[in-house]
Amino acid sequence: MVRERRELPVVAAGAEVMPFAVLPYDEVVAHDTVWGEHSHPFHELLWNERGASTAVVGARVWTVTPALGLWMPAGTLHSGSAVAGTWFRATFFAYHAAPSMSDTPVAVEVTPLLRLLLERLGDARLSPASRATTEAMVLDVLEPSPRGLLVHAPTSALLRPIARALDEDPGDQRTLTDWATELGVSARTISRAFTAETGTSFARWVAAVRAHHAVALLSRGWEVETVAEEVGYRSASAFGAAFRRTTGLTPGTFRTA
Incomplete structure (x- = not known):
């Protein structure tokens, strides 16, 4: 399988000037793609038209989907990945254009109105007045969301085997007690x-990891029942309940027909 790696520069916040306050970009990636760690001089809203991708800042891993985007402040070091066929969107905001948004990465719900406005900015026929009005409306409706598909990846030598196992198989059924026995420490230590x-x-972290994997599968059109089994749940109803507790949304929100 072809895997493409892209390297982008590390640029300080505000180091470059954009031609517009809000500038859209989109691309369908032909291969599984990884972006090395980089930063932009402008703010960025990551969201997808189709498929799921990931964005990583330090030990924090977000899943980006058509329903949930991610605000990436200017100058923030981050990396990312997307599977082949993902249609990703990146909307860039001039450094001083969105002073009310968060200065740390935060989830943004891509509402139908926000999507419509962002798509409108991709129309090259927009007059300067129409563009200015649309940009102002985008900045007016853009706001952080309490929802987010975020996993904090443990990096210590103790927890790394657990993180690796769940990343390779989110359906892994080993309990806290099982891992304690396997690693030779107490359950309380873990x-x-x-x-x-x-x-x-531990339990909530496992649920978050499973939700993270589930969204990627749902966005590829997998049936909810199949996803539930793949990520370790005995029924679609149990999966749905756990998914809602973790994300605040239903699995159907992310499923591509």
Whole structure:
């Protein structure tokens, strides 16, 4: 399988001037693609027209979808990946254009109105007055969302085997006790390590990892029942309940027909 790696520069916030306040970009990637760590001089809203991709900042991994985008502040070091066929969108915002948005990466719900406005900015026939009006409307409706598909990846030697196992097989059924036995430590030690490194419990972290993988499969058109089995749930209803607790959304939100 062809895998493409792209290297982009690290550029300080505000180091370059954009021709417009809001500038859209989109691309359908032909191959599985990885973007090395880089940063932009302008703010960026990552979202997809089709498929799911990931964005990584430090040990935090976000899933980006047609429903949930990610605000990436100017100057923030990040990397990313997308599978072949993903139609990704990147909307760039001039450094001083969105002062009310977060200065750290944050989820953004791509509402029908926001999508319509962002797509309108891709029309080369827009007059300067129409563009200015549309840009102002985008900045007016753009706001952080409490929802987000975020996983904090543990990096310590103790938790790395667990993270690797769940990344390779999100349906892995080993419990906290199972891992404690396998790693030769107490369950309490692992539990404390998860809280310290990820800010959440082992069980909630596993649910987040499974949701992260599930979204990628749903966005490729997989049936909910098949996804549920693939990520370790005994039924679609159990999967749906866990998914809603983790993301605040239903699996159907992300499924491509």
